[in-house]
Amino acid sequence: MKNPKRPTRNxxxxxxxxxxxxANWLVFKKVDGELHLVxxxxxxxxVIPKI
Incomplete structure (x- = not known):
């Protein structure tokens, strides 16, 4: 896993x-309309759908 980042406003x-x-989740992957969180x-x- 790469270094997770803080989520952006969107x-x-x-x-x-x-x-x-x-505040409790970091984004470690952005794939075609999905956010992979840790x-x-x-x-x-x-894994959640991206708006």
Whole structure:
């Protein structure tokens, strides 16, 4: 996994729309309309659709 980055403003809106707290998630991959996220504390991953 590459170094995860903080979400941008538009990515934060996508996180909020699926009920996630943007302060707890980092973006490690952006693929065709999907955001691959990793949790800051416990390292779990999620894939959400991008707005």
């Amino acid at each position: 990515q934060k809106k996508a996180l909020l729309s699926v009920g996630l707290n943007p 949790h800051r504390e416990n390292g779990t991953t999620r």
